[in-house]
Amino acid sequence: MKTSLSTRFLSEDELVAECRLGNPRAQRVLYDRLSGKMLAVCKRYLRSTEDAEEVLMLGFVKVFRGLEQYRHEGSLTGWVRRIMTNTALSYLRSQRPQHVDIEESTACLTPVAAMAETDLAAADIMRMVEKLPNGYRKIFSMYAVEGYSHVEISNLLGISEGTSKSQFSKARAYLQRQLACCEVGLGQN
Template sequence: MKTLVLPLSDAELVAACRRGSAAAQQELYHRFAPKMLALCLRYVHHEFDAEEVLARGFVKVFRCLGQFEGRGSLEGWVRRIVVHEALSYLRRREILTLRLEDCHTGHLATDLPTADVELQAADLLRLVQELPAGYRAVFNLCALEGYTHPEVAALLGISEGTSKSQLSKARAVLQRQVAALHSSFSTSYAQAHVA
C-alpha cells in the first residue's frame, strides 16, 4: 500500500480520493470543512443543522468527485455543492418564501445613515441568521457568494426581479439592524461616561 505524503496539491488530492485513499478523503475534508461550516452557518440558524448540511454536502462531494474536471478551484467546486445542499435544506426544513406577493414588506427605509460600528464576525453572522429564510438565501448567494441575479433565479426557481427585490429588502433589514446596534452602543457609551 502506497503511503500518502501530505500536503497534496488539489489535483493530487482528487486523484488519491478517486483511488479510494481514506487518508486523502480525510485530508480533503479537513482542508475545506472549516470554511464550509462557516458557509453553512450563514444559511441555517443552528450549529447542529449546519453540521448536518456540511455532512450531507461532503457525502455529495465524495460521491461526485469523479465529475470534478479540474476547471476552476477544488474549493470553489466544493463550495457550490455545499451551497446547493444548504438551499436544499432550507427548502426541506424552512419556509423559503421567495414570491413578492408573499413577502412582508412594511416600511424598508434605505436612507439610514451608515453605522460606523466595528462589529465582530459573530455579530454579523447573527444578523444574517435572523433574516427570514428567503432574504437570507438570496443575500448569501448574491452578497457573500457572488452569484448573479440570473444565477440565483435559476438556483431558487424564482424570477430575477424577485431575486433583486429579496436582496434589496435583506440589505435594508440588515442596515436597520446595524443602525439599531449603533444606537445601542452609542447610548451605552454615553451612559457609561455620564456616571
C-alpha cells in the first residue's frame, strides 16, 4: 500500500529534514502547506499578483537553500514569513522609489464596494491597504500586520525610525480618510 507524501511527513521536523536532504516531494509538500499564506504576505507588499507570485517563487528558492540555517527556534511558518517579507522588500527596493507623498486631493479616490451596511469586513480593509502607495503600504504592513517594531523596520529598510513612524502615520491617516469616504457612501443609501 502506497502512502501519500503529505501523510508520510506528519511532523514539521521530519518534513524539514527531508527537504534538507533535497527530497523534491518533501519540498512540494512544504510548498503546498505554506504557499497560500505566504502569497498573502507577498500581496501585502506588492500590488500586482504577478509580482507577488514572482516574489513567492524567489522566496521559496531562498527557503529551500537556507533550510540548513533554520534552527527550530520559533515556528517554521514564522521563519518562512520573514524570508518572504525580506524578499518582497528587496524586490520593491529594486523596482521603485521608497516613499511617496499623497496629496490631500486624493483622499477620497476609490470607495470600497460591496460592504456590509455598517461594518467593514477585514477583506475590505485589506483591499484599502493594498491600494496604499508602495512606501506607505510597505511600512503599514510591516508594523500593523506583520508586527515589526519601528526600530526593526528602520533597520530592514535602511531608513530612520522617525521616517518609519511618519510613513505609518501618513498611511493610517490615508486609510482613515478612505474609511470616512466609505461611511459617507454608506449614509447615502
